[in-house]
Amino acid sequence: MDLSDLSITLVKDAKRRRKPHPDEMGFGVFYSDHMFLMDWHEDRGWHGARIEPYRPLTLDPAAMVLHYAQAAFEGFKAYPTKDGRILLFRPELNLSRMNDSMERICVPRIDEQLVLSAIKELIKIDRDWIPTDRGQSLYIRPTVIATEPHIGVRPAKHYLFYVIMSPVGAYYKEGFSPIKILVEENYVRSAVGGLGGAKAGANYAASLLAAEEARRRGWTQVLWLDATERRYVEEVGTMNIFFMIDNALVTPGLTGSLLPGITRRSVLELASHWGMKTEQRPVTIDEVTQAAEDGRLTEMFGSGTAAIISPVNEFCYKDVPYLLPAPQPGPVAVNLFEMLLAIQNGQQEDPFGWTVEVV
Ligand SMILES: Cc1ncc(COP(=O)(O)O)c(C=O)c1O
Structure with missing residues (x-):
């Protein structure tokens, strides 16, 4: 799989999500209009890389993550600069740690470069979700879950990897508090x-x-x-x-x-x-x-x-x-x-x- 396989479906204007006012942003409360997803199946490896409108997932109640907690995630931020650029802070370390976490819970590794490129595409699509005040940013949450419906403890044979993004406020609103x-x-x-x-x-x-x-x-x-x-x-x-x-x-x-x-x-x-x-x-x-x-x-x-x-x-x-x-x-x-x-x-x-x- 390479990035030329990335399919992109944009949200319809009427379905755009409400953007928070800077005062109500908080942390992890609002989510941007789009998400990145890809699937892993035993016979196909990682496939189906796509950017789609943000939506709830459909999961079988027997999905293994719900029972055996085969799930890992990451957290990093996209920062706006005064001159209108968007910066990520050491994102390659987050994706490499994601692979280390996944390996520890028997989830197949991802292609870090490909996922980073897909995340950059996602950020560009949802660029207007990046808040602009000092200390504010767009939090990026890559996540992997075992989706195979199966009761019985062993590594799953199907996984979903997805990335959602959340505008977050300045952590210290009234100064740097202990x-x-x-x-x-x-x-x-x-x-x-x-x-x-x-x-x-x-x-x-x-x-x-x-x-x-x-x-x-x-x-x-x-x-x-x-x-x-x-x-x-x-x-x-x-x-x-x-x-x-x-x-x-x-x-x-x-x-x-x-x-x-x-x-x-x-x-x-x-x-x-x-x-x-x-x-x-x-x-x-x-x-x-x-x-x-x-x-x-x-x-x-x-x-x-x-x-x-x-x-x-x-x-x-x-x-x-x-x-x-x-x-x-x-x-x-x-x-x-x-x-x-x-x-x-x-x-x-x-x-x-x-x-x-x-x-
Ligand atoms: C348990 C735990 N320890 C430490 C950290 C700090 O890690 P980082 O500096 O990569 O955010 C985090 C946050 O990610 C965490 O969840």
């Missing part, structure tokens, strides 16, 4: 050898109860510990976690049980480029609480596509709250946030070749 997180002591998200390193839907189902209980107690997100010893810090909600300890930027290494975030990787590369000391290594929660008590923990923040950088000003472990020293967000979080946002919006020269223009 969050408070609860270190989770009872539930685990993932164990080494499990699915945690993949962007599989099942990981998010596993995380819901802990997050809900934390929210009821007044905490924004949970900080996960490792499943074996409940000692090592892993990640937060839908973000990787960073600490400034003794002037070094420290983050847990990729053990397989946490998601290899693309923002995480960019933060590490940017910080090294700035000459900062960076460390990817096991981080125990005791080290973090001790550093907080000693005043050596000066900043803590999450990294992810949605917020870019999310500063933490308070965390709680074993019912003891720890406050980060003022001011939060600290200088490292602010500099990383401003620089990444400026590169993504094309306001700052991109010295790394991270952005890809949609033309």
Whole structure:
């Protein structure tokens, strides 16, 4: 299959979807007029690449994804620039991670180049869905699901891969606001050898109860510990976690049980480029609480596509709250946030070749 096989059916004007006002945009609430789809069958491989009007899917109630959670997804954004261009931020890493996630749950690999080209076509068709204010963007959600109707646990023989897009508002409407997180002591998200390193839907189902209980107690997100010893810090909600300890930027290494975030990787590369000391290594929660008590923990923040950088000003472990020293967000979080946002919006020269223009 190549892109010359891509069939395009445009939405009729009368069926165009309502575009949100900038104030009601939120995150993942509105969807653009078109979607990309392709199918996989045992005897044909990936085929039927097409762009069609956005619509509900028809699924057999026995579709395997509904029972055995064979589903994976990705998330990245198209950013508008002031001079009217559209930029993607390291999309090749998202598509390569999509293939890694799919491989982990036995879904056949996609052609990353072909899918990226199809996504660019989709963005061009729905270009007028890209919001234009600073910090706003068009969120792109590639997804794969097992569609074969079958009861019985084994990899499916039919899959649907699709891409939908959602205009999203600026994450920080009233400034760059810090969050408070609860270190989770009872539930685990993932164990080494499990699915945690993949962007599989099942990981998010596993995380819901802990997050809900934390929210009821007044905490924004949970900080996960490792499943074996409940000692090592892993990640937060839908973000990787960073600490400034003794002037070094420290983050847990990729053990397989946490998601290899693309923002995480960019933060590490940017910080090294700035000459900062960076460390990817096991981080125990005791080290973090001790550093907080000693005043050596000066900043803590999450990294992810949605917020870019999310500063933490308070965390709680074993019912003891720890406050980060003022001011939060600290200088490292602010500099990383401003620089990444400026590169993504094309306001700052991109010295790394991270952005890809949609033309
Ligand atoms: C569990 C989890 N960890 C970390 C991240 C951050 O990854 P990225 O920086 O690629 O968005 C995400 C979001 O995609 C996530 O869902």
